Amino acid sequence: MTSETDDWKERAYAAFVENLERQEALDRQGRAERGEFSIELLRAEGDPPVSDAAFQAELGAVTKALRDAGVPFTQTIFTMDAAEGHGYALPEIIMASATLGAVAIPALKEVLVAWIQGRNGRRTRLKVGDIEAEGRTDAEVEKLMKIASEFRSDDVK
16 A cells, blocks of 8 residues: 555655746746846855845845845745744745846846855856756856847747
8 A cells, every 4th residue: 555655645746846937938938038047046055044134135135236236136936825824035036127227237237146155066057948057167158148138039049
């Protein structure tokens, strides 16, 4: 009986993962068609969990720096639909390529470089449609900003 239960759990989990990957691909495609891309701030091994107050404080400093520099973006928030539910910001920044200008790109690069320098092992990931690229160093982040600045929604249609 245990193996049947385990098999069911494995099949259910595999179906969940497949559905999640499909939904994420659709989200990325929709963003790309709207001329949007996302930047993920990837935690280092020693970073606290995303929901932890210390991590949220660091993430808040990143988004505050972007707002203070006039960089337009949106952010994804995780919420729980329950009476005692709560939520927290996810380390994903969504931007429209049309809003990136001569001021926004250097400001964004500066904030992202500060993020990766904040703790050894941190990195950033740029997602444009089905394309993903990571940056772990100043030079790699610079390349990501070049990709982001050259992206246009008609590139994916």
